[in-house]
Amino acid sequence: MTAAPEQVDVLGVAREQVLERGVGLSEEQVLAVLSLDDDRIPELLELAHQVRMRWCGPEVEVEGIVSLKTGGCPEDCHFCSQSGQFPSPVRSAWLDIPGLVRAARQTRDTGATEFCIVAAVRGPDKRLLSQVRDGIKAIREDGNDIQIACSLGMLTQEQVDELVEMGVHRYNHNLETARSHFPNVVTTHSWEERWDTLKMVREAGMEVCCGGIIGMGETLEQRAEFAVQLAALEPDEVPLNFLIPNPGTPYENYPVVEGTEALKTVGAFRLALPRTILRFAGGRELTFGDLGAKQGMLGGVNAIIVGNYLTNLGRPAQEDLDMLEELSMPIKELSKTL
Amino acid sequence: MTAVYCGYCGKGLEEVDHAACTKRLRVIDPPRFCSACARRMVVQVTPSGWTATCSRHGEISSSA
Numbered sequence: 001m002t003a004a005p006e007q008v009d010v011l012g013v014a015r016e017q018v019l020e021r022g023v024g025l026s027e028e029q030v031l032a033v034l035s036l037d038d039d040r041i042p043e044l045l046e047l048a049h050q051v052r053m054r055w056c057g058p059e060v061e062v063e064g065i066v067s068l069k070t071g072g073c074p075e076d077c078h079f080c081s082q083s084g085q086f087p088s089p090v091r092s093a094w095l096d097i098p099g100l101v102r103a104a105r106q107t108r109d110t111g112a113t114e115f116c117i118v119a120a121v122r123g124p125d126k127r128l129l130s131q132v133r134d135g136i137k138a139i140r141e142d143g144n145d146i147q148i149a150c151s152l153g154m155l156t157q158e159q160v161d162e163l164v165e166m167g168v169h170r171y172n173h174n175l176e177t178a179r180s181h182f183p184n185v186v187t188t189h190s191w192e193e194r195w196d197t198l199k200m201v202r203e204a205g206m207e208v209c210c211g212g213i214i215g216m217g218e219t220l221e222q223r224a225e226f227a228v229q230l231a232a233l234e235p236d237e238v239p240l241n242f243l244i245p246n247p248g249t250p251y252e253n254y255p256v257v258e259g260t261e262a263l264k265t266v267g268a269f270r271l272a273l274p275r276t277i278l279r280f281a282g283g284r285e286l287t288f289g290d291l292g293a294k295q296g297m298l299g300g301v302n303a304i305i306v307g308n309y310l311t312n313l314g315r316p317a318q319e320d321l322d323m324l325e326e327l328s329m330p331i332k333e334l335s336k337t338l
Numbered sequence: 339m340t341a342v343y344c345g346y347c348g349k350g351l352e353e354v355d356h357a358a359c360t361k362r363l364r365v366i367d368p369p370r371f372c373s374a375c376a377r378r379m380v381v382q383v384t385p386s387g388w389t390a391t392c393s394r395h396g397e398i399s400s401s402a
């Protein structure tokens with residue numbers, strides 16, 4: 001009888017490497033975490049939570065998000081109900097400035113510090129940028145001091161400079177998935193083009209918000225690859241979405257990511273990105289039901305979108321705010337983010 | 339206005355099983371199809387609600 005070869009326990013290693021020294025896990029280590037047996041999940045989440053508390057603190061960043069321009073996008077991101085290339089039921093719509101101001105006010109009223117203006121485009125044109133400029137001005141004239149983020153697709157250097165000048169403090173642009181998987185998900189532009197926009201955003205001094213979607217047919221290896229590719233970017237914030245299989249899109253029949261798998265992903269991403277704001281974004285309602293929000297918040301997540309998303313609905317904001325209170329997690333204040 | 343069509347998939351309520359549609363509408367989706375005529379509606383989601391407009395039958399919203 002031969003004894004099983006002694007395995008190095010990745011959570012033991014992570015305790016010393018990530019929790020004590022703040023060094024994120026390598027690709028191999030992330031893969032080991034993603035491959036853990038389900039009965040190790042509580043231990044993983046507890047460690048991820050400790051890492052978040054140690055390197056980020058107890059505060060939770062609360063954010064709201066609104067779609068300024070919905071649908072009709074020329075790109076073909078296979079998960080997206082807003083692509084004009086698929087027979088999705090989502091029709092094009094523009095939000096007017098009063099609607100944008102109202103949405104920003106509703107968001108601020110929840111205690112949120114961040115309001116993200118999103119448009120379904122390859123990149124902004126003059127009309128969109130002038131709408132954003134007018135919108136930001138109107139939000140400020142409404143006496144709303146919430147920080148404004150934008151997500152308007154790929155940018156030129158000129159457009160980056162223009163957004164900085166408008167006072168946009170953070171830019172969201174997701175790499176969506178591992179570099180090796182991206183060509184299966186999007187064919188109308190490349191991962192590298194997205195990366196180039198992110199670099200310009202960073203160099204211009206805006207905060208970088210960059211994440212992706214889990215459950216688009218990627219392997220566990222590619223999930224691990226994605227986690228370390230994100231870590232290499234050193235983003236200020238990472239929104240973690242779980243695929244919502246939307247009708248009419250090529251992924252409409254993909255299964256929803258299972259709760260256990262999603263929790264392992266949350267924990268693994270926190271261990272790869274100890275200092276980043278890790279945000280629960282779309283899909284948590286389908287993947288976890290009502291319980292999951294809490295499990296995630298106790299498993300490394302420290303930011304949350306309150307209220308609805310762009311084309312999908314979230315839980316009522318108050319439910320999430322009540323949950324944060326119950327967990328004794330203070331909402332990050334505006335002054336502390338400046 | 340009596341609902342004849344499913345707001346999620348746009349098919350007749352009597353035509354197919356809409357259990358999955360009902361779940362989506364309950365958890366994460368605003369209606370996309372007019373329940374009276376099955377036209378695709380223009381839907382605007384905001385942080386605290388949604389409105390959906392049919393070119394023939396007008397606007398409905400989360401608050402109504």
Ligand code: SF4
Pocket residue numbers: 073074075076077080081082083084119120121122153
């Ligand atoms: S670029 Fe954005 S809006 Fe357009 S299809 Fe891709 S994800 Fe959707």
Ligand SMILES: [Zn+2]
Pocket residue numbers: 344345346347348349355356359360
């Ligand atoms: Zn239906």
Ligand SMILES: [Zn+2]
Pocket residue numbers: 372373374375376377392393394395396
């Ligand atoms: Zn109608």
